[in-house]
Amino acid sequence: DAKTTQPPSMDCAEGRAANLPCNHSTISGNEYVYWYRQIHSQGPQYIIHGLKNNETNEMASLIITEDRKSSTLILPHATLRDTAVYYCIVRVASGGSNYKLTFGKGTLLTVNP
């Protein structure tokens, strides 16, 4: 399985961009990178996903390196409400047409006033 490595915690000032890194050096060519976040005591929330092109939506941007061995989630203007655990996940095929998403420990992003 392609595993991911994330820093356990990061800080960011309110209003600044938050850049959350993720290493996935064993990723295969057809495996997608997904990002979710979990605000304290709530269920995880989907943010964005991508294969090899950079992606942007209303929540964030996802930058994937050309070799696909790492990616960065960017929250362009972090707010206090963005304080959460952010999970970087590689979607792995698990037989037939099934896939597996394995949630690691993620990065606790704390946005400070």
Next chain:
Amino acid sequence: NAGVTQTPKFQVLKTGQSMTLQCAQDMNHEYMSWYRQDPGMGLRLIHYSVGAGITDQGEVPNGYNVSRSTTEDFPLRLLSAAPSQTSVYFCASSYSTGEKLFFGSGTQLSVL
């Protein structure tokens, strides 16, 4: 537009008791799953279902049973609760396997 609904939100059980955690979704999703989350750890997959009548085991299935008789509902049964099952349980669904997951708000379970 309810999304994924879990009940109850909190539950306290005694060792050996049984109970069912309910999960329902109104998005006509084929894929549904149950996760548990313990302090300081990520989410671990218990069981999942790719459609009505089809279920399979995840990473930590022991002590839990599931069934999927309808597209909307995916209950999780604890037949004989143990203290090791104290955890927060999340139900999730997606249009199909591997697509983005929608999570419920969780059930906090304590087994004494």
